[in-house]
Amino acid sequence: MNTKKSNYFDLVYQVVREIPPGRVCTYGTIAHYLGLKSGARMVGYAMNAAHTLPDVPAHRVVNRAGVLTGKHHFATPTRMQELLELEGIHVEKDQVQDFDKLFWDPEKELGL
DNA sequence: TAGGTGACCCGCG
DNA sequence: GCGCGGGCCACCT
Structure with a gap:
């Protein structure tokens, strides 16, 4: 396990x-x-470092507006959208459609 | 060592 | 009601 890595990143x-x-x-x-x-x-920033981890679907993380702000940081600018479409999410012009319905709230889904 | 940037959000004019 | 700027902390060069 890492020892000097910021724990909050892992969180x-x-x-x-x-x-x-x-x-x-x-x-x-x-x-x-x-x-x-x-x-x-x-x-x-944690997402930026997420590239070091294979099981961190950063493509499922978007900004408050549902826009793929970080798509540019992926291997390819279209990688993020492609991955989202593979998940069944409709993305148009780097913008997640039905984002309001696809929105996943950890506090609610995880049962805070 | 110190400075600047950054996959953002909220408040104010 | 809408638009714009500032601010927060940590990592990188």
């Missing part, structure tokens, strides 16, 4: 990994769920 990965297929979550929600008063920005 973000844990929540992201808990996101079921065909569902999406937001940075602010994860930050609030973990209690990261640091802000959703830190969650985005």
Whole structure:
């Protein structure tokens, strides 16, 4: 196990990994769920490091507007959208359709 | 060592 | 009601 890695990073990965297929979550929600008063920005940073982990579906994490803000950080700018479509999520112009319905709230789904 | 950036969000004008 | 700017903390160079 890692020893000098920020634990809160792993916490973000844990929540992201808990996101079921065909569902999406937001940075602010994860930050609030973990209690990261640091802000959703830190969650985005964790996603950047998520590239080191194979089981971190960062493509299921989008911003408050349901826009694939971080798609540009994937292997390819279209990788994120492709992955979401494979999950059955309709994405148009880098924007998640029915995002309001596909939204997955950990505090509710996990049963806080 | 120090400075700047960043996959964002909220508040104010 | 809408638009724009600032702010928060941690990682990177």
